[in-house]
Amino acid sequence: MSINRNAILKTLVCAALSGVILTVPAFAAQTVPAAVVSSTQADKNVPPQLPKVNPSPVTTQAPVMTTQPQTPAAAAAVPVTVDLIIFAGQSNMSGNGGNAALAPVVPIGHGYEYRPATAPNALFPLVEPFGRNERGYISDVPEYQNGTLVSAFVSTYYSKTGVPVVAVPATHGGTDSGYWANEATKADLVSRFIKAKTYLENNNFKIRHKYVVFLQGESDAVKGSGEKGFNDFEYKNNLTSAFQPLFANGLEQVFIITPGYALNGIYSYNDVVAAQLDLCTSSDLFSIGSTLLHKLPPNAYLADAVHYNQNGLNMVGSNAGANVAAFAGGVK
Numbered sequence: 001m002s003i004n005r006n007a008i009l010k011t012l013v014c015a016a017l018s019g020v021i022l023t024v025p026a027f028a029a030q031t032v033p034a035a036v037v038s039s040t041q042a043d044k045n046v047p048p049q050l051p052k053v054n055p056s057p058v059t060t061q062a063p064v065m066t067t068q069p070q071t072p073a074a075a076a077a078v079p080v081t082v083d084l085i086i087f088a089g090q091s092n093m094s095g096n097g098g099n100a101a102l103a104p105v106v107p108i109g110h111g112y113e114y115r116p117a118t119a120p121n122a123l124f125p126l127v128e129p130f131g132r133n134e135r136g137y138i139s140d141v142p143e144y145q146n147g148t149l150v151s152a153f154v155s156t157y158y159s160k161t162g163v164p165v166v167a168v169p170a171t172h173g174g175t176d177s178g179y180w181a182n183e184a185t186k187a188d189l190v191s192r193f194i195k196a197k198t199y200l201e202n203n204n205f206k207i208r209h210k211y212v213v214f215l216q217g218e219s220d221a222v223k224g225s226g227e228k229g230f231n232d233f234e235y236k237n238n239l240t241s242a243f244q245p246l247f248a249n250g251l252e253q254v255f256i257i258t259p260g261y262a263l264n265g266i267y268s269y270n271d272v273v274a275a276q277l278d279l280c281t282s283s284d285l286f287s288i289g290s291t292l293l294h295k296l297p298p299n300a301y302l303a304d305a306v307h308y309n310q311n312g313l314n315m316v317g318s319n320a321g322a323n324v325a326a327f328a329g330g331v332k
Contacts, residue, residue, distance in 0.1 A: 079206045082112075082164045083157075083328065084196055086246075087130070087150050088180075088189070089215035091173030092259065092293075094140040097307030098147025100128035103314065104155045111154035111165045116195040123166065123199075126154055131169030137188040138170045145171075147310045149257075149317030153213065156321030161328060163208060168196050176219040177238035190245040197250065209328050210250055212243060213289055213320060215257040217272035218306060230271040236279045239286070247285060254286050255324050257316060260293030263305040269294065287327060290320035 087093060111126035117136035124133075130150040132142045154165045170192055172179070179185055193210075200207055217235075224230025243254050256276045259269045273294050280286045293308065293316050301312025308316070 079204050080164070081206045081208050082166050082200065083161075083209045083211065084166050084168070084200065084207050085210075085324075086168045086170050086189070086193060086196075086212045087148070087153075088138070088170040088212055089257075090171065090175045090219060091140070091144065091306075092218070092308055092313075093148065093215040093257075094131065094145050094171040094173050095129055095148035095310075095313060096140075096144045096146065096173060097303030097309050098129065098149075098313050099310040100147040102310040103128040103147050103151045106151050106154050106158075109164060110158040111151075111167060114166050114168050114196045114199065116168065116192040120195050120199065126151060126165075126167055130167065131171060134169045136192070137184055138172050138192075140171050140173050144173055147313065149215075149313040149320070152314040152317030153321035153324075156318040157325045160322060160325035163328075166196065166200060166205075168192055174219055175216065176223055177216070177235050177242070180216065180242035181238035186242060186245050189242070190249060193246050193251065194249060210252050211324065211328075212246065212251060212254045213257065213324065214239075214254055215259070217259045217269060217276065218262070218267075221259070221262075221267050221269045221272045224271060225267055230275075232271065232275045232278070235272065235275045239276075239279060240283070243285070253327070255289030255320065255327070256280060256286060257289045257320055258291045258294045260296055260308065260312075261298045261302075263299060263302055265298060266305070289324055290316050292316045292319045 106126045108125055112123040113126050113130060113134075114123055115134045117139070118134055128147045128151050129145045130148045131140070132145040150167055154167060157163075157165055170189060197207065197210070220230065220235055239254075243251065256279070258273045258276050261269065273291075277288065277291075280288045293312070296312065296315075301308050301315070303309040
């Protein structure tokens with residue numbers, strides 16, 4: 001009996017884009033970039049991960065996840081300059097295929113997490129898995145948040161700018177651009193943004209820049225593989241609509257991280273990437289944060305059919321952090 005491999009993989013992809021953790025064996029060894037992963041952090045609540053191949057010397061440390069808020073001590077007396085960045089998107093931004101134990105540690109003072117839904121009156125140390133303790137309309141299942149690109153982004157960003165990042169999570173797996181353009185999502189996004197701004201301004205922080213980093217598009221590509229095809233015009237309109245309320249409230253720029261590849265090319269993200277590149281060329285409000293995932297070899301750094309593993313997330317996070325830092329103009 002013959003087996004239709006592509007049919008099986010497409011079923012797995014649809015399941016994964018709906019937020020299901022897949023158990024497809026890893027197809028490529030994970031090489032940890034020494035410049036990105038200097039140490040690790042772990043969360044005792046992280047679900048078991050797919051087997052990892054880690055040839056680089058990485059030192060494992062005790063869990064550092066904490067529920068205790070921590071605000072810089074100097075904030076009460078001296079204004080602290082920070083950059084406010086919302087990290088938004090679907091499951092690869094959530095870190096579905098990640099592993100917190102392989103993410104870089106962000107030193108206290110270099111980055112913080114703000115949780116507008118669950119703890120709007122506090123800052124927390126930025127540790128992985130970033131976003132797992134946040135809720136609200138835009139939120140993912142905690143078990144699907146296993147380690148993100150955010151720590152690598154912030155580590156590189158701070159090394160280039162010397163400015164701490166206050167990071168706000170806003171991710172939901174399996175979401176297409178229509179989800180991001182709907183009124184409920186837009187209301188939640190702008191609420192998160194305004195709450196973060198208000199908290200920082202009321203606690204002696206000086207906000208230097210206000211950005212969004214957005215990794216999304218896989219679900220649009222899957223939908224576009226059907227009879228109707230991918231609608232370039234609709235996709236760009238949806239993204240413009242999604243962030244318009246934030247721009248009206250002071251957001252400066254949206255940085256898009258283009259998606260990479262699905263396993264064995266069973267779905268192509270090329271049309272989505274082309275639309276994203278065109279939007280960033282034609283609009284002053286959108287810029288490319290990174291195209292690294294789309295330049296990696298197909299099937300490399302995948303934890304399953306559609307989710308990138310922590311080493312891939314570290315690479316793209318660091319690359320995007322460097323690019324956004326250059327745009328910010330605050331290089332040391």
